[in-house]
Amino acid sequence: MSGLLDPRDAEKILSTALKNGGDFADIFIEKKKGTGITCEADKIERVFSGLDVGAGIRVIYDGRTAYAFTNDVTFEGLMKVAEEISKVIQGNNVSIILNMQQKEPPYSFEIKEAPDKVSVDEKVGIVDRANKAARSYDNRIKQVIVGYGDAVQEITVANSEGTYINGERIRTRLIVNVVASDGKHIQTGFESAGGFSGFELFKTVSPVELARKAAARAVLMLEAKPAPAGQMTVVMAGEAGGTMIHEACGHGLEADLVQKKLSVYAGKMGEKVAAETVTVIDDATIPNLYGSFPFDDEGMEGQKTVLIENGVLKSYMYDWLTASREKRKSTGNGRRESYQYKPIPRMTNTYIAPGKYDPQEIIEQTDKGLYVKKMGGGQVNTTTGDFVFEVSEGYLIEKGKVTVPVRGATLTGNGPQVLQTIDMVGNDLGWAIGTCGKDGQGVPVGDAQPTIRIPKLVVGGILE
Amino acid sequence: MDESKYTEIAGELIQKAQKSGAEQSEVYLTASEELTIEVRDQEVETMKKANEFGVGLRVIKDQKIGFAFTSEVKPVSLENLVREAVANSDKTSVDKYNIIPEPSEDYPSVDIFDPELEYIPIERKIELAKEIERHGKAYDKRVKITESCTYQDSKYVIVVVNSQGIETAYKGTFAGGYSYFVAEENGDQQTGFGLQFSTKIDDLNPKDIGIEGAQKAVSMLGAKNIKSQKASIVLDPYVMTNFFSVIAPALTADSVQKDKSIFKGRVGQKVASDLVTIVDDGRMSGGIFSAPFDGEGVATSETVLIKDGILQGFLYNTYTAAKDGVKSTGNSVRLSSYRGTPEVGTTNFYLKGGQHSRDKLVSEVKKGLYVTEVMGMHTANPISGDFSIGVAGIWIENGEFSHPVRGAVIAGNILELLSGIDFVADDLRFFAGKGAPTVRVSEITISGD
Incomplete structure (x- = not known):
């Protein structure tokens, strides 16, 4: 793969950035081409294509970061930025000898149909099919929004340690949002699918099925009664997605937050931080998942990192800067939304490893509680570990059986406490995709969990 | 940043688009310089300088609309931009309300540039x-x-040039x-x-x-959980502005026309307590989002959306205004800057302050939660108006602050919340483009242990 920047030019640019001193420098160049299609009100409203080209240059000196980005990626443009950034550093003259060695990717994901080789008509066809399927599902469906998006992102990363990599990330996704109303209530149903994948995504994901699922949820929730309020046992289905593990645990294991002592998991390495049944893994190497990649945004190979093993804290997630502070290697979690941002430690695909229970058995052993079939979005305060997330499809559990649907429930609790109390872990595993936001940067992630049971959690609902 | 150079680039793109078959075309171009300095323990931890440039092109052909953007100014990229925008227009649905606006009669002058x-x-x-x-x-x-x-x-420059005679720019x-x-x-x-x-x-x-x-x-130190109960809540100005993410989308004509607004068909009706007046003001003095024109080059305006609890109307861009046969309120917003099409959105959006002080508001609360922090507001549903969010704050007992509270959830519907407001204080404060005073809601379910 040819890069976006000649290795010899990269050496000159980084030498310039470091001419007034500095411990490390890198350059990230990106060329991203994408297509977006949205359908709403039964119309193809928008078809757009975009080209985003830019580069970010970073110098780290005494643990501090100077960062600059530009859309002018000509050699002269980049040298100008390198000059500008070198002025921020008032250190001693150090001469770093740069010798770029190109690294080959440790693995690659097969892309069968690159989205830029697929006609817009075919993409519109996917959107049309999803729209029609959702609209014809029920006469209470009032609005359907379908969004298709693809992106081909070429990157080149070079750093002052001699790393030089070229990468290509191809991602495709489809979202369906359905609004249903019975004249009295309005409810919505949302489904999404996506991956490090080309157009072949739709060989495994049926747009029609996805749309029907979203429509079914919106209609079902019209008939649901308001969720109860207070503390109760919660069983989360594998197919619910891993929002909870992502929010309640994952963020607190990102090394930047840990080092600033902004995480409840700071200083707990080797300690028991979860129930023995709980093993948590972050894995960028799983083929074609939404959060997967061969190289991270600092040119580090993607990895599988066991974060918590049988309840014991084993590792945090590191990028270059946080790893260097502990004189260790990055875990390949240095990610950024685009050239406009400095890399920070981020999750890739994060999940709780499957356990031993049949999911059905977990429900049967629960006398009374809330069954979460689909989770929505969430948020965590990593310092306190307090989290909240929404339940987009929930039911009551009564005498070991899943009974009536409930709407509007929110789960809130404390991440570390919840992990300590998980008492049953199922043998299934369900993935969901998302865009994770941190420090104003959004990156694609995957998250998953088996069916799990939490004996006590606060459910936000309505008091009768 | 040279406005005349950018206007020239935009003008050339319009000519190219018209030559390539566009019946109407519009360029939105932006250039900015940003500086961010993060300090920790009296040391600069991160210094970031950003130079951004980008251009978005919208074209209309046979009543169909196409869009493309680029951040690369190379001639070949600009050629591709025009070609793709025109090609994309072929794939969208015919809609007679797709129009590019003509110049407004007069544009407000706003003081949004700090030359220093x-x-x-x-x-x-x-x-x-x-x-x-x-x-x-x-x-x-x-x-x-x-x-x-x-x-x-x-520091930024925004340029809008179109085939209908708009050629305008501003700095902020x-x-x-x-x-x-x-x-x-x-x-x-x-x-x-x-x-x-x-x-x-x-x-x-x-x-x-x-x-x-x-x-x-x-x-918040020593915050404790509380029992589930019904009680008053007091929303501090920042928390109240957080609720705008549920209220504001429902006040756009786009949501109304697409059956996604809880306010649809309710103009002239009471939708909130008498104490509630909500305004969007694109030309407000000192407003961060004040501008002479919106994302389509249409003059901004002041729009009263809810007055003394009565719904007055909605926010419009050119498309939604054409569809309803009204005038655009100048609320076309480029949410994704040059990377996106102009949607209906807010500018400086605020809940008007009341007559009395926050102290008086708190002193009247028998039992309630003064909310200073919300979590998961993005999970609230702007279509149904339902919300169920994590809250933390200070408990009020007999008109006085007693102890901090965490891990509670409040749930309800935004219409109930707006109707339940029984006090609006006089401490209106802006957080970038959103402003609110402290407000009190008479009763809501607070979920706890």
Whole structure:
């Protein structure tokens, strides 16, 4: 793969950035081409294509970061930025000898149909099919929004340690949002699918099925009664997605937050931080998942990192800067939304490893509680570990059986406490995709969990 | 940043688009310079400089609309931009309301550019960030950790040129500061933040920003869970502006026309308590989002959306206005800058302040929660208006603050919340483009243990 920047030019640019001193420098160049299609009100409203080209240059000196980005990626443009950034550093003259060695990717994901080789008509066809399927599902469906998006992102990363990599990330996704109303209530149903994948995504994901699922949820929730309020046992289905593990645990294991002592998991390495049944893994190497990649945004190979093993804290997630502070290697979690941002430690695909229970058995052993079939979005305060997330499809559990649907429930609790109390872990595993936001940067992630049971959690609902 | 050069580039693109078969075309071009300084423990931790440029092109052909964008100015990229925008238009649905606007009769003059900003040395800006931290740390010994104290500023140019005679540009600036602190006591850690934004750097008060973050963190120390109950809630100005993410989308004509608004068909009806007046003002003096024209080059305006609880109307861009046969309110917003099409959105959006003080508001509460922090507001549903969000704050007992509370959830519907407002204080405050005073809601379910 040819890069976006000649290795010899990269050496000159980084030498310039470091001419007034500095411990490390890198350059990230990106060329991203994408297509977006949205359908709403039964119309193809928008078809757009975009080209985003830019580069970010970073110098780290005494643990501090100077960062600059530009859309002018000509050699002269980049040298100008390198000059500008070198002025921020008032250190001693150090001469770093740069010798770029190109690294080959440790693995690659097969892309069968690159989205830029697929006609817009075919993409519109996917959107049309999803729209029609959702609209014809029920006469209470009032609005359907379908969004298709693809992106081909070429990157080149070079750093002052001699790393030089070229990468290509191809991602495709489809979202369906359905609004249903019975004249009295309005409810919505949302489904999404996506991956490090080309157009072949739709060989495994049926747009029609996805749309029907979203429509079914919106209609079902019209008939649901308001969720109860207070503390109760919660069983989360594998197919619910891993929002909870992502929010309640994952963020607190990102090394930047840990080092600033902004995480409840700071200083707990080797300690028991979860129930023995709980093993948590972050894995960028799983083929074609939404959060997967061969190289991270600092040119580090993607990895599988066991974060918590049988309840014991084993590792945090590191990028270059946080790893260097502990004189260790990055875990390949240095990610950024685009050239406009400095890399920070981020999750890739994060999940709780499957356990031993049949999911059905977990429900049967629960006398009374809330069954979460689909989770929505969430948020965590990593310092306190307090989290909240929404339940987009929930039911009551009564005498070991899943009974009536409930709407509007929110789960809130404390991440570390919840992990300590998980008492049953199922043998299934369900993935969901998302865009994770941190420090104003959004990156694609995957998250998953088996069916799990939490004996006590606060459910936000309505008091009768 | 040279406006005339950008206007020239935009003009050439319009000519190319018209030659390539577009019946109407529009270029939205933006260039900006941004600076961010993050300080921790009186050292600059991150300094970021950004130069951004990009152009979005919208074309209409046979009543169908196409869009493309690029951040690369190379001739070949600009050729591709035109070709793709025209090609994309072929794939969208025919809609007779697809139009590119003509120039407005008159444009407001707004004071949003601080000519001093670029001449202020970077050392002074670093000092400002450090000052924020010093004031926060000095506020209370228990303020132990700085997550970050930040100074940020931006200078930008926005150019809109179209085939219908609009050829216009403006320059703007803003500067802001944040503080994020962690307070510690007896093994308990709590966080707090403060922020300020203004079009002028001289308006920033580092002391206020620092103390606000520190004070919030300290006040939450020792927070406990509470029992589930029905009680009053008091929303501080920042928390109230958070609810705008549910209210504002429902006040756009786009949501109404697409059956996604709880306000549809209710103009002239009572949709909120008498105390509620909500305004969007795109030409407000000192407003961060004030501008002479919107994302399509249409003059901005002041729009009263809800007056004394009665729904007055909605926000419009050119498309939605054409569809309803009304005039655009100048609320076409480029949410994704040059990367996106103009949608209907807010400018400076606020809930008008009331007559009496916050102290009076609190003194009248028998039992309730003064909410200073919300979590998961993005999970609230702007279509149904339903929300169920995590809250933290200070418990009020017999008109006095008693103890901090965490881990509670409030749930309800935004219409109920707006109707349940029984006090609006006089302390209207803006957080960038959103403003609100402290408000009180008579009763709501608070879920706890």
